[in-house]
Amino acid sequence: MLRGMSSTSSARVPNFYAVIPAGGAGTRLWPLSRSGAPKFLHDLTGSGRSLIQATMDRIVPLAGESGVVVVTGVAHVDAVSAQLPEIDAQNLLAEPSPRDSMAAIGLAAAVLSERHGDVVIGSFAADQVIAGKESFEQAVREGVRAAEEGYVVTIGIAASRPSTAFGYIHSGEPLGLEGAQSARHVVGFTEKPDATTAQRYLATGEYRWNAGMFITRVSVLLDHLATQRPTLHAGLRTIAKAWDTPERDEVLAEVWPGLEKIAIDHAVAEPVADAGGVVVVPGNFGWDDVGDFNSLAALLPAADESGSKVLGDAGSVVRVQSAGSVVVPASGRVVTILGLDDVVVVDTPDALLVTTRARAQQVKDIVTELRERGMEELL
Amino acid sequence: MLRGMSSTSSARVPNFYAVIPAGGAGTRLWPLSRSGAPKFLHDLTGSGRSLIQATMDRIVPLAGESGVVVVTGVAHVDAVSAQLPEIDAQNLLAEPSPRDSMAAIGLAAAVLSERHGDVVIGSFAADQVIAGKESFEQAVREGVRAAEEGYVVTIGIAASRPSTAFGYIHSGEPLGLEGAQSARHVVGFTEKPDATTAQRYLATGEYRWNAGMFITRVSVLLDHLATQRPTLHAGLRTIAKAWDTPERDEVLAEVWPGLEKIAIDHAVAEPVADAGGVVVVPGNFGWDDVGDFNSLAALLPAADESGSKVLGDAGSVVRVQSAGSVVVPASGRVVTILGLDDVVVVDTPDALLVTTRARAQQVKDIVTELRERGMEELL
Incomplete structure (x- = not known):
């Protein structure tokens, strides 16, 4: 029975497109992550696949290769294309400059609307790590089902600790929709809380982490955007109409620089949640945004009995009287550590x-310091 | 008057030869110091001169360029020759294998005895740092004067702290010798003491650090060696007789491997001191043996107001919330440190x-660990 269900649920989702926003500097992962080679281009788990490749691997069973659209900075188009050769050139949308997540996802929505009509899209950041393929697919399928009904759907991650590094989703009553049994209305979104508040959230059982995963019909998203941010909506529509025409570059050059920089959370998710238009589907898979070298450590297997972690060749790391270190030997050299616990060495x-x-x-403070010293070539 | 004395005392010392034993692995300074490029070949003070070059600079005013003999491992002859082009090839004595300081200094003494008769030699390790040229020269001149009288002379360094890293010289009654006014009889030598003992030594005012500097007539040294270690003496005499002949290599190959490995302190200085034959001349110059990266730090100027030290290009070291660090940026890369105090980074x-x-x-434990892992190429 379970086997049969699993088989059924492994089919592609009709009229579903995945959007992968591939942006973000990842300055907390410097010097591994650089402006020219940001976090999503790196294999941060030792899996052999970069974060964006793993994101692609995860979403292709649901959307198909031709159903994935990547939105990234013009500087990263070549690198993304090299890492994801299966992506059609037309599905690789290059942003002339960063305009935050609303413009990135809104552009993809508007372009897909032009191309395919009122399809459902799901947005999945290129730089997150997810464990639990089946749970992930299940959550997306339920999300698509709810999105078809006109909701903006977010996937809420089970909060495994009172983290102050993430925003939270406050869930309310069950939606009661067939095919999306676990979906609930969203009461509201919260900013990153302080430790006491995070603890309180956890105790209620009503809060989940906001991983920035949104599933929605493109018409629903764009209509909300038209209401909430009409100028941004108009700009994106203008660009999308020109996208697959010879006028693309000209229109982009004229319109893109003036687009409002705003996160999709603030532009749409929060106001629409207040109006009762957002639902949350619980994601019961392992999730991490690999925000820094400490969270990176949690994703790596232990390199020795002291709890030390190595991203790369563990044989090139020599520790004496050192426990709990996180080492990234990425220069080919041997890294030796003596008598320091919980140290981070990125080489x-x-x-x-x-x-x-x-x-x-x-670690971002180091990046700031380097910039102040004019050492831009290292950033 | 002082000016006149200084002028007089800047003359070369007649019949005086300087021996520079250039050995020692310097494993506490790994990875800067390697078996192929040991400590004495490095500029560890940022002066622009390596330790052996600085040793040469210090001793040439007393012994002249042709009066300096370097004893080093056969593997280092080319490097020493490149760093000290002023040394005659015949004054660069290559040891086929390490046989400790008695064999090294004894070989030089025996070879110089063959070449020049009963001259005075002074032995000055290649890997020490000395500040105070005038005081150094004054001590050597007094030492030579006492050596001419038949004493084995050691230079005792003013103990500025109760160090447990050095052996001590216990000084007794003044020698009362004209031209060596500050020389005193040596009561005895001590091994490296524990902290309490070192404190007690310091309180008496009678103890000085043993820097391994010995000044002696070659006949006196070799006669003591003949008494104390007759087999070693005979071996060295045999080798010295063959040194400047076509038989050198053959005799070396036959005799050298069997020579006893022993420090000059144990072989000669200690037993002769017990018999009243050793005197100490106080050296009132700054001295350090640069035993590890912590003592290296003491020799470097502060790179910033936090007391951090850099050996190399301070511009390639970026510290944020880090005080007291010691950084050796020797790879051309930028070294960044965040939130760690008193850390040592050698790149x-x-x-x-x-x-x-x-x-x-x-740090030598790291070297041991690398050897156990078979990573000899890094040692």
């Missing part, structure tokens, strides 16, 4: 970072 | 070391 061909797991969130 | 093209100043003495 790349032109730059070295030495810090501690507790300071992992502050 | 070379093929190996990186991350440790703390407190663990500096244990």
Whole structure:
């Protein structure tokens, strides 16, 4: 019976398109992540696949290869194309400059609307790590079902700890929709909470992490956008109409720079949730946004009995009286550590970072310092 | 008057030869110091001169360029020759294998005895750092004067702290010799003491650090050696007789491997001191043996107001919320440190070391670990 269900649920989802926004600097993962080679282009789990490749692998069973659209900065088009040769050139949308997630996802929605009419899209960031293929697919299928009914759907991640690094989704009453049994109305979204608030959220059982995964009909998303941010909506519609024509570059050059920079959460999800138009489907898969070297550590197998983690060749790391370290030997050199616990060492061909797991969130301060010193070539 | 004395004392010392034993692995300074490029070949003070070059610079005013003999491993002859082009090839004595300081200094003494008769030699290790040229020269001049009288003379370094890393010289009554006014009889030598004992030594005012500097007539040294270690003495005499002949290699190959491995302190200085034959001249110059990265730090100027030290290009080191670090950026890469105090980072093209100043003495444990893993190419 279970086997039969699994077989049924492995089919492609009709009229479903996946959008992969591939942006973000990932400065907390410097010097591994650089402006020229951001986080999503790296294999951060030792799986042999970069984060964007793993995202593609995850979504193709649902959307098919031709049903995936990547939105990325013009500087990364070649790298993305090289890593994802299965993507059609027309499904690789290049942003002339970063305009935050609403413009990125809205552009994909508007272009897909022009091409395919009122399809359902799901947005899945290129730089997240997910464990549990079946659970992920199940959540997306339920999300698509609810999206077809006109809801903006978000997938809420089971909060395994009172994290202060993520926003939360407050879920309410069950939706009661066949095919989306676990979907619930969203009461509201929250910003990253303080520790006490996060603890309280967890205790209620009503809060889930917001992973920025949104599933919606393109017409629903664009109509909400037209209401909430009419100028941005108009700009994106204008660009989308020109996208598959010879006028694309001209229109992009004229319109894109003026687009409002705003996250999809603020532009659509939050106001629409207040109006009762957002539902959440629980995602019971493992999830991490690999925000820093400490969270990277959680995704790696232990390299020794001291709990040390290595991303790369563990044989090129030598530790003496050192526990809990996180080492990225990415320069081909041997990294040796003596008498330091919980240290982070990231060794790349032109730059070295030495810090501690507790300071992992502050690595962006090094990036700031390098910029202030004019060492842009390292960023 | 002082000016006149200084002028007088800047003359070369007649019949005086300097011996520079250039050996030692310097494993506590790995990965800067390697078996193929040991400590003495490196500029560890940022002066622009390696330790052996600085040793040469220091001794040439006293012994002249032709009066300096270097004893080093056969593997280092080319490097020493390149760093010290002013040394005659015949004054560069190559040891086929390490046989400790008695064999090294004894070989030089025996060869110089063959060449020049009963001259005075002074032995000055290639890997020490000395500040205070005038004080150094003054001590050597007094030492030579006492050596001419038949004493084995050692230069005792003013103990500036209760160090447990050095042996001590216990000084007794003044020698009362004109031209060596500050020389005193040596009561005895001590091994490296524990902290309490070192503190006690310091309190008496009678103890000085043993820097392994010995000044002696070659006949006196070799006669003591003949008494104390007759077999070693005979071997060295045999080799010295053949040294400047076509038989050198043959005799070396036959005799050298069997020579006893023993330090000059144990072979001669200690037993002769017990018999009243050793005197100490106080050296009131700054001295360090640069034993590890912590002592290296003491020799470097502060790179910033946090007390951090850099050996190399300070512009390629970026610290954020990090005080007291010791960084050696020797790979051309940028080294960044976030939120770690008193950390030691040594960055070379093929190996990186991350440790703390407190663990500096244990760096040899990393070398041991690398050897056990068969990573000999890094040693």
